[in-house]
Amino acid sequence: MTSLPFTFGISEFTTMPWSFDEDIERYAHLGVDAIEVVEAKLDDMRFADxxxxxxxxxxxxxxxxxxxxxxxxxxxMPDPKPLDERVACLRQSIERLGRYAPGVPFITNTGAHPKGDMAEAMRVVSRELKELAKVAVDHGVTLALEPLNPTSVNVxxxxWTVDQALDVIEATGSDAVGLCLDYWNIWQNDDLAAAIARAGDRIxxxxxxxxxxxxxFADRIVPGDGAIPLADLIATTRATGYAKPWVVEIFSNDVADSLYEDDLEMVIKRCRDGMAAAWGESA
Incomplete structure (x- = not known):
């Protein structure tokens, strides 16, 4: 298979019908360079292997x-409810998986404040990320905060914007906290190019x-098949110096034409082709 001029990744959310072991077995043969690990797909009895x-x-x-x-x-993920228990779960994930993923970002987002108090949510998440970053550093990993699409607000x-995420990130004062830039979530943000430039090496x-x-709630499609100006976003992101993996993350639930019901090997090939085409147009 022809190599790509970038590191092509697939999130395990994209192949939810497959097991973790099937993901590992098939990804490399399909031209995938990197995997975004979904902890829920790991077997607790053999996760180390x-x-x-x-x-x-x-x-x-x-x-x-x-x-x-x-x-x-x-x-x-509605449970557990208490903040301290949720933070403890995040900490446990870092402690048990960090040794196998040195330098890798653990992806987080705020969740929905029970009273819709977005300002308080941002303050609380900044505070908790600051403390959790110390755990991440101790285990040789980082944290990446992801702003979600407005369809997910208070859910x-x-x-829901890159700038909001950067405000939270900067408030932590930690170099171990950065941004997860998901184009599906943020492509409709105002002044997006300026926000991505602001993010710089925090992506x-x-x-x-x-x-x-x-x-x-979960209706994403293959890169190149929809409305997102992927080539422009890739070009803007490349201009920051970003040189880490470019990961396709698809959710496809509760729709008649779910990609999860399709030939997933063909879905991955189409994703690879779509990202390659957008990359070529971004040059």
Missing amino acids: QMQSISTAGLAISGVQPRVRTFFDSRM ESAI FTVQASDWRTPRS
Whole structure:
């Protein structure tokens, strides 16, 4: 398979019907360079062997999606409710997986404040990220805060713009806290190019997919098949010096034409082709 001029990654959310072991077995043969690990797909009895199998298969790790990744509860992960228990879960994920993913970002987002108090949510998340960053540094990893799409406000997230995320990140005062830049979530932000430029080297991971007007809470499509100006966003991101993996993350639930019901090997090939085309146009 022809090599790409960038590191092509796939999030395990993109292949949710496959097991972790199937992901590892198939990704490398499909031209995938890096895997975004979804902790929920790991077997608690053999997670160490599974994590070690990643490098054996010739894959890098682009990031880790912790089992509980929000500070306040969310639709995707409503329990546990108490903030301290959720932070403890995040800490546990870092402590058990960090040794297998040196230098890798653990991806977080705010969750939804129970009273819709977005300002307080940003203050609380800045405070908790500052403390959690110390744990991340001790384990040789980083944290990447992800602003979500406005469709997720007060459901999954209290922030929906790159600038809001950067305000939280900067308030931590820690170089171990950066940005997860998911194009599906932020492509409609005002002054996006300026926000990405502001992020600069605080962009720890990039995720891509494509947009159609959602038909469910999880309705993303293959890069190049929708409305997102991927080439422009890639060019703007490249201008910051970003040189880490470019990861396709697709959710496809509760829609009649779910990609999860499709041939997932073909989905990955289409994602690879779509990202390659956008990259070529971004030059």
